[in-house]
Amino acid sequence: MTTNTRSLRIPYGVADYIKVRKGNKYYQDKTDYLPLIEQAGRFLFLIRPRRFGKSLLQSVMECYYDINRRDQFDELFSGTWIHANPTDEKHQYMVLRFDFSQVSGANLAALEQSFADHIRITLQHFLGYYQQQLPPTLQAVILAEREPHKQIEQLNRQLQQHNHALYLFIDEYDNFANTLLATEGRDAYQQLTHGRGFLRDFFAELKGATGATGGALSRLFITGVSPVTLDDVTSGFNIGLNISLDPSLNGLLGFNEAELNELFAAFGQNYAEHKPLMQQWYNHYRFHKQATETITNSDMALYYLQALYRNQQPPDELIDTNIRIDYGKLRHLIQLDRKLNGSFEQLNQIINQGGITSAIKTSFPAELLANPDNFVSLLYYFGLLTHSTETDRGNPVLTIPNQTVRQLMYGYLREAIDDVGLFRPDLFKLGEKLRDFAWDGEWQAFFDHLSEQLKAHAGMRDYLNGEKMVQGFLLAYLNLNPWFYALSEQELGGGFVDLYLTPFYAKYPEMKHAWLIELKYLSKSDDTPKKRTELIADAKEQLQKYRHDQRVLERAGHAEIHSLILLWVGWELVFSEEEIN
Numbered sequence: 001m002t003t004n005t006r007s008l009r010i011p012y013g014v015a016d017y018i019k020v021r022k023g024n025k026y027y028q029d030k031t032d033y034l035p036l037i038e039q040a041g042r043f044l045f046l047i048r049p050r051r052f053g054k055s056l057l058q059s060v061m062e063c064y065y066d067i068n069r070r071d072q073f074d075e076l077f078s079g080t081w082i083h084a085n086p087t088d089e090k091h092q093y094m095v096l097r098f099d100f101s102q103v104s105g106a107n108l109a110a111l112e113q114s115f116a117d118h119i120r121i122t123l124q125h126f127l128g129y130y131q132q133q134l135p136p137t138l139q140a141v142i143l144a145e146r147e148p149h150k151q152i153e154q155l156n157r158q159l160q161q162h163n164h165a166l167y168l169f170i171d172e173y174d175n176f177a178n179t180l181l182a183t184e185g186r187d188a189y190q191q192l193t194h195g196r197g198f199l200r201d202f203f204a205e206l207k208g209a210t211g212a213t214g215g216a217l218s219r220l221f222i223t224g225v226s227p228v229t230l231d232d233v234t235s236g237f238n239i240g241l242n243i244s245l246d247p248s249l250n251g252l253l254g255f256n257e258a259e260l261n262e263l264f265a266a267f268g269q270n271y272a273e274h275k276p277l278m279q280q281w282y283n284h285y286r287f288h289k290q291a292t293e294t295i296t297n298s299d300m301a302l303y304y305l306q307a308l309y310r311n312q313q314p315p316d317e318l319i320d321t322n323i324r325i326d327y328g329k330l331r332h333l334i335q336l337d338r339k340l341n342g343s344f345e346q347l348n349q350i351i352n353q354g355g356i357t358s359a360i361k362t363s364f365p366a367e368l369l370a371n372p373d374n375f376v377s378l379l380y381y382f383g384l385l386t387h388s389t390e391t392d393r394g395n396p397v398l399t400i401p402n403q404t405v406r407q408l409m410y411g412y413l414r415e416a417i418d419d420v421g422l423f424r425p426d427l428f429k430l431g432e433k434l435r436d437f438a439w440d441g442e443w444q445a446f447f448d449h450l451s452e453q454l455k456a457h458a459g460m461r462d463y464l465n466g467e468k469m470v471q472g473f474l475l476a477y478l479n480l481n482p483w484f485y486a487l488s489e490q491e492l493g494g495g496f497v498d499l500y501l502t503p504f505y506a507k508y509p510e511m512k513h514a515w516l517i518e519l520k521y522l523s524k525s526d527d528t529p530k531k532r533t534e535l536i537a538d539a540k541e542q543l544q545k546y547r548h549d550q551r552v553l554e555r556a557g558h559a560e561i562h563s564l565i566l567l568w569v570g571w572e573l574v575f576s577e578e579e580i581n
Contacts, residue, residue, distance in 0.1 A: 008266060010309060012302040013322075015055035017063050021076050026266055028259050028298075030057065031082035033252050034064060038087060043210045043220040043240030046249075047227060048287075049383025051299035051323060053253040054223040058097060058169045061221065065167050066095040068129065093167035093218060094133070094159065096126050101172040104179070108188050111176055112198050119148040119202075123155065134162065148198065149205040156209045159216035167219040168206075174229035181366060189366060193232035203233040210239065226381045231363045242362050244381070247288040254285060254295035263301070267309050274314070277506050278304060281318050281403045286387040289396040297383075299323065300404065314507075319404050324411075343375045344416060348472035350376075351409050352488055355385065355399035357392040384409060403485070410479040413472065423460040425453040431480055438483040438501075441513045443564060443578065450477060451573045461571035467521035470568050471498060474519070483508050484515075485555075497546040502555040514559040516552065517566060518543050524570045532567060536575060539565040543579055 011025035020027050037044065048054055063069055063076050070091040077083040082090075103118050105111035120143060127139040138158055145151045159166055177199065181189040192199050209217040220240060224230070227242065243249060255263065260278070264271035271278075282300040286293075300320060307315035350356050361377040368374050376398065379385045384405050385398040400406050417423045430453075433446040454460060464470050471488065478486040484501040498519040503511035518539040522531055543563040546552060552561060567575035 010267065010302055010306045012299075012306045015053075015059060017056060017059035018076065020056070026263065027080075028255060028263065029080045030252060031060065031064070031077070031080045032085075033249065034061070034082055035085075035087055036248055037061075037221075037243075038089060040243050040246065040249075041241040042218065045222045045224075045227070045230060045240050045242045045244070046252075047224055047242070047244040047381050048253050049285075049297070049381070050225055051297065051320075052383070053298045055099075055171050057253060058171050058221065058223060061167075062095050062097055062169060064090060065093045065219075067091050067093060067133075093165050094126075094130055095167050095169070096122070096155075097169040097171065098122055099171045101175040103176040105176070107184065108180070108191055111180060111192070115176070115198060115202075116148050119151060123151060133164065134158075147201070149201040152202065152205045152209070156212070156216050160212075160214060164216055165218040166216045167221070168217060170220075170222045172224060173222050174224040174226060177229040178225070186366065189232075193229060193366070197233075199229075200233045203230070203239060207234060207239050226378055227361075227363045228366050228369070228378065231365050245288055245360065245362065247290050250287045250291040251293060251295060254298050255301050256293050256295060260296060260301060264305065267305060269305065269308055274304070274308070277314065277318075279402075284386060284399075284401040285383065286389075289387045289391065291387060292389065297404075318507075319407060323404065324408070343370060344413075345469070346372055346375060347379075347409065348413060348469060350379070350385070351400070351406070351413070351475065352468050352472050354488065355388065355397060357395050357397050359395050407479060410476045413476040414480075417460065417463075421459065422463065423453070423457045425450070425457075425477075427480065430477065434478070434481045435483075438481055438511070438513065441560075441562065443515070443562075444576065447566065447573060447576055450474075454571055464568070464571040465523075467519065467568075470521055470571075471519055474499065474566075483511060496549070496551065497542070500552065500555070503557065503559050505557055512559055513562060514552075514556040515562045515564055516543055516546055517564045518546075520565070520567045522567070522569045527569045532569075532575065535567060536565060536577075539567075540579060 007024050009023060009025045011020050011027065014020055014023075014025060017027075019025070046054070063072070064082065069076065073083070073086075073091065098118065100115075100118070103111060103114045105114045123142060124139065127134060127142065142151055142154045142158065145154050156166070177189065177192060180192060191197055194200060206217070206220065209215050210220060222230070222240065227244075230239065257275075260275075261271045264274070278296065278301065282304070283294055283296045285295040285297065287295070300323065303320040303323075304314060304318070307313070356376055358373060358376040360380055361374055364371070364374040364377065369378065376385065380398060384400070386401040388397045388399045390397040400409065430446070430449060433442075433449050436442040437446045454464075464473060475486055475488060478484070478499070478501065483504055485504055487500045487502065489496045489498055497516045499515075499517035501515040501517070503514055505511065520535040520539055522535065543565070547561050547563060563579040565575065565577050565579065566573060
């Protein structure tokens, strides 16, 4: 949405609403959600995955409610829904916004100093910005307090005395807490969020301010990527209403299909031509079990469109590097104290199955992350799982939303076992052999090399204790390649071949090989020549049936379909053979 289509710009990476409007960048109007947010409550908490537009939403709200921007309403909101339908609370508040992604430090002491600096600097800006409405002595009074929570207490008291209403925004409230948990571990995180930790003191003050009679804090809007830290710092999530699962807000962030059509058309592109690829890689988020409309990650969509607009072709790398970096921080969830925890096996199971049936918890502390239900809920909040349209015995069926997330999950498995020293193969050599496998059909060298690497890493063998663990292990390393989609049985609807490697024709139309892989497994204790023979015969029969399945033929296209049998006994690959059709 803009007034000058000739110089319209793609707002990739821009989270400042003023820069969007004044810089003539495309803005997808979401202002019709502002009345819904107002009606939801005064003290609110919204969780959405990383890079979904939370910061831009706060910037829009900041501009709309700021009492100092009354004269800019037409300039900033002309053409939007809210411009034609303003609410009574338009430009009624002093607006204070903290961005906790700006807080960083190598240890707890450094974090505390960075946090204090951020609060102080932001308050200095706030007091200077509203200096015409406030006494000149107020800044000295508030900043005379040394601790951040005391500064907030003094601010609230002073604004109340001068009859001012405050709208407080906190963006990425859990950013540095999650980083501390990932890098320094549970003990440091406990010090931050429990007892007299500075973050706990800060939120305790906010809790008091929300309940104060006649207090200045009139509205509070907090965004983050999980409910964990808020549960820890408020002793059970008692600071406000979590609106993350509100069905009316499913489309609040991200793009639906109609919005994508408008977005692409604004830059002279036809979304329909790119829809299959974008849906496969960026779409299928649902933020309520009853939601039927799917949402596309806005960062991913703008990243794709920017490359398309500049180069007239999709990006070479379909996963934005910034997405990889942000989501890469989450792999600490499946390891603890340099050891893989139970969540590693659960994540492996989820990848193999393509999802899991589970209710979503609205709140849980970090110390209970290992609880299977909590871990699944955390994956949901992080955007690694999403609602499907199905339920199972009343519980929602959660699925991996798209290929981008699937690739990230495989990366978690590889990096986790590398981080704890269990398996560190030469990925360059493995990649070379995988390339020959993909392009030339030379499969034997890849699996032989993988087997040799397993022999050299004794610690990894203990984890390959079942067919599903072996399958997850293979998927993690087969997905190092950019040429195939490596799909499991469940991803193709069940009752199907264990692994199907299908060409990525959208980027590599000249691919000539597709692979059906039937995986068989025996434990060491069950291994006999007779059982091996029976399993191999069974695999041959299954492969003959699968190669004529319509799902295989549709995905294979013009590629030659190969059939491959892999028999594992424990951690050893004892039989591998291509079936000649």
